[in-house]
Amino acid sequence: MITRRQILGGGAFLASAAAWTKTSAMGLPDAPIMESPDMQPPIFPSSGPDYQPVVTLNGWTLPHRMTAGVKEFHLVAEPVERELGPGMTAYLWGYNGQSPGPTIEAVEGDRVRIFVTNRLPEHTTIHWHGMILPCGMDGVTGLTQPGIPPGKTFVYEFDLVKSGTFMYHPHADEMVQMAMGMMGFFVIHPRDPALHRVDRDFVFLLNAFDIEPGSYVPRVMEMTDFNLWTWNSRVFPGISHLVVNKDDRVRVRVGNLTMTNHPIHMHGYDFEVTCTDGGWVRPEARWPEVSIDIPVGAMRAYEFDAKYLGDWAIHCHKSHHTMNAMGHDVPTFIGADKTEVSRKIRTVQPEYMAMGNRGMADMGEMEMPLPDNTIPMMTGWGQFGAIEMGGMFSVVKVREGLSANDYADPGWYEHPEGTVAYEWTGDTPAAAKAADARTVAPAATHGGHSDH
Numbered sequence: 001m002i003t004r005r006q007i008l009g010g011g012a013f014l015a016s017a018a019a020w021t022k023t024s025a026m027g028l029p030d031a032p033i034m035e036s037p038d039m040q041p042p043i044f045p046s047s048g049p050d051y052q053p054v055v056t057l058n059g060w061t062l063p064h065r066m067t068a069g070v071k072e073f074h075l076v077a078e079p080v081e082r083e084l085g086p087g088m089t090a091y092l093w094g095y096n097g098q099s100p101g102p103t104i105e106a107v108e109g110d111r112v113r114i115f116v117t118n119r120l121p122e123h124t125t126i127h128w129h130g131m132i133l134p135c136g137m138d139g140v141t142g143l144t145q146p147g148i149p150p151g152k153t154f155v156y157e158f159d160l161v162k163s164g165t166f167m168y169h170p171h172a173d174e175m176v177q178m179a180m181g182m183m184g185f186f187v188i189h190p191r192d193p194a195l196h197r198v199d200r201d202f203v204f205l206l207n208a209f210d211i212e213p214g215s216y217v218p219r220v221m222e223m224t225d226f227n228l229w230t231w232n233s234r235v236f237p238g239i240s241h242l243v244v245n246k247d248d249r250v251r252v253r254v255g256n257l258t259m260t261n262h263p264i265h266m267h268g269y270d271f272e273v274t275c276t277d278g279g280w281v282r283p284e285a286r287w288p289e290v291s292i293d294i295p296v297g298a299m300r301a302y303e304f305d306a307k308y309l310g311d312w313a314i315h316c317h318k319s320h321h322t323m324n325a326m327g328h329d330v331p332t333f334i335g336a337d338k339t340e341v342s343r344k345i346r347t348v349q350p351e352y353m354a355m356g357n358r359g360m361a362d363m364g365e366m367e368m369p370l371p372d373n374t375i376p377m378m379t380g381w382g383q384f385g386a387i388e389m390g391g392m393f394s395v396v397k398v399r400e401g402l403s404a405n406d407y408a409d410p411g412w413y414e415h416p417e418g419t420v421a422y423e424w425t426g427d428t429p430a431a432a433k434a435a436d437a438r439t440v441a442p443a444a445t446h447g448g449h450s451d452h
Contacts, residue, residue, distance in 0.1 A: 028115060028153070031074040033097030034060045037083045039240040039407065049107050051189035052197060054253070055407060057204040057240040057394070058232045062102035070157075071112045073104055075126070077148075077170075077182065078119035084228065085238035085324070088375045090209065091216040092181035092233065093120060099181030099233045100205050101168070108163040108191045114156045116148060122173060123147030126156065128186060129167040130277035130299070133158040141172035148172075163190040164279050165253045165299050167205070179220040181233055183207065183257050196280060198303060199248035199404070204231045206294065206316075206392070208258040213325055213374035223259060229321040229391040236322070236393040237380035241409055242314065244306045245402035252314075253301040256294040262321065264300075265291040266396060268312035275301035291317055306398045311382075311413040316392035324375050324390035383412040 034040065040060035042053035047066065054061070064071045080094040095101025106112055118124050125147055127139035137158045141147045148154045166186040170177040185203050190196055208229050210222035231239050244250050251274070254264055272286045277299040294300050315322050338354040345352045370376065380387040387393075399410045 029065050029072045029074040031076045031096055031115075031117065032063055033076075034102065035097050037098075037234065037238065041405065041407070043105070045107075048110070049189070049191055050193040051105075051107060052199070052201055053105060054103060054185075054187050054201040054203045056103045056185065056232065057202060057242070058234045058238070059098065059100065059204075060102050062096065062104050064106075067113070069111065071106055071110050072115070073112065074115045074117070075101060076117045076119055077124050077126075080181070082181065082233050083238070084209075084230065084233060085235045085375045085379075088373055089216065090181075090211055090218065090233070092218070093177060094181050094233075095184060099183075100207070101182070101184035103185040103187060103203060104168070105187045105189065106160055107189050108160055110160045110188075112156075112158065112160060115153055116156065117153040118148040118150050120177075121150060123149050124170050124177060124182075125154075125172045126168050127171040128156070128158075129169060129297070130164070131158075131166050131186070131188075132161045139171050160188050162279060163188045163196075164277065165203070165255070165275060165301055166277060167255045167257065167299065169257060176220045178207075178257060179209070179218055179222070181207065181209075181218075185253075185255060187253070196274070197249075198251040200244050201251045201253070202242050203253040203255075206231060206254065206256045206258050206262050207233060208260075209233075211325070214371035216373060226258075227325045229258075229316065229323075231392055231394065235324050235375065235391050236389050237387075239394040241394060242396045243402070243407050243410060244396065244398055245404075245406075246306055246309060246398055246400045248306045249303060250306055251301055251303045253299065254292075254294055255299040256296055259296060260318075261293055261295050262392065263291045263293045263317040264314070265317045266304075266312060266314045268308050268310060268396075269304045271302040271304035273300060274303045275299075309398050309400065309413065310415075312396040312398065314394050314396050315389070322389050322391045322393045324377050324379065 037058050039055065039058050042055050043061045043063065044053055045051055062073055062075070064073045066072070075095045077093070077095055078097075080092050080097055080099050082090050082092050082094065082099045084090050092099040104114075114126075116126055123141065125139040125141050125145060128137070136144055137156050138144045139156070145154075166188065167183060168186050169183040183205055185205060187203065208226040210219040210226045211217070211228055212219070228235060234240075242252070253275070256262055270288050270290050273289060273292055274281050274286055289302065292300050292302055342352065342354045376390070378386070378388045378390055380389055397410055397413070402410070
């Protein structure tokens with residue numbers, strides 16, 4: 001008997017045709033799961049219009065079956081365990097074994113039927129964020145439908161009337177369920193396979209958690225003071241690299257379901273903003289950027305031609321969003337001499353190390369005791385040492401000679417000789433100083449106000 005785990009076990013992505021036929025005869029489509037946090041290969045269309053499938057960072061695409069011309073999917077809302085990064089696991093809620101849930105892909109004009117089974121301890125729904133559909137399929141508890149009770153399965157069915165990039169998430173106990181990780185991407189490809197076609201198409205969601213070091217469950221009542229800023233519920237160095245072949249046309253789709261905006265910046269390139277949740281941006285209206293600010297509850301897609309070889313950083317430009325769990329009440333000790341106090345503390349705590357008196361860069365290379373189930377504030381290593389990043393950070397790796405569907409990490413970039421910044425070993429001129437630095441009183445003014 002085929003189980004959900006057998007269908008996607010061992011990295012295998014799809015069940016055999018015979019397996020799907022057997023499942024179809026049973027009525028309800030199977031609900032495959034994914035347990036690995038690694039980025040999975042794309043699923044290419046086996047019927048209908050052709051399209052270039054997306055690749056979800058640290059995620060996967062949900063398979064479907066065809067029934068009388070309708071694409072059928074099965075989502076299971078359930079508790080999941082998600083590895084946020086090496087050495088840290090969170091107890092979240094998600095779909096089909098993961099948070100975020102799997103990406104759903106279909107084609108403009110398709111009719112879809114999505115079965116949603118609730119294995120949570122409370123009712124839920126799914127809202128199809130940004131999509132045009134019948135009001136009764138919109139997924140708002142109490143307004144457009146009753147909540148899906150625990151243990152029950154509801155069906156959403158509608159036509160996909162426009163292409164673009166969309167999201168799905170609950171509109172039931174929304175603050176709790178989204179804070180617990182319930183969200184996913186829904187990508188609708190154009191009916192014309194040549195329209196908006198690219199060579200590589202990446203998607204990821206921005207989400208955030210407040211998980212105290214040593215604990216496993218997010219604090220769902222947190223509004224602003226999060227300590228883990230994630231892409232697809234992963235933090236650097238656990239976030240997948242974006243691997244592309246030189247001269248590829250590349251699209252990056254980013255959705256934001258956190259409680260704040262995120263300016264996503266990519267090094268080494270400028271790009272064009274080509275799509276929002278509202279639809280495709282007309283060619284004459286596209287604008288060039290090196291950073292794109294993504295508002296709360298919005299999606300932005302941008303495109304570029306991979307002309308420049310290298311390892312290029314991509315990250316949120318809010319500096320504290322590129323750090324992992326940290327205490328926001330840590331005092332600033334820059335410039336303080338902590339030699340004597342450190343000596344005294346080590347008499348009772350031999351492992352104690354002073355922190356912050358020279359800045360925080362030391363944290364990238366330090367190995368120090370951490371509470372259970374947490375990760376260093378700054379971590380990750382490159383070919384030149386500690387990268388000193390965390391949170392919302394990854395690397396776009398542009399290489400020559402990659403095959404069309406090769407997304408494997410090619411290793412660190414081999415810089416041509418003479419193209420890496422280097423230490424100057426010659427004479428250093430003395431620092432320039434002003435000859436006479438003094439405060440100059442402003443000239444007296446006339447009219448308006450006077451002293452007489």
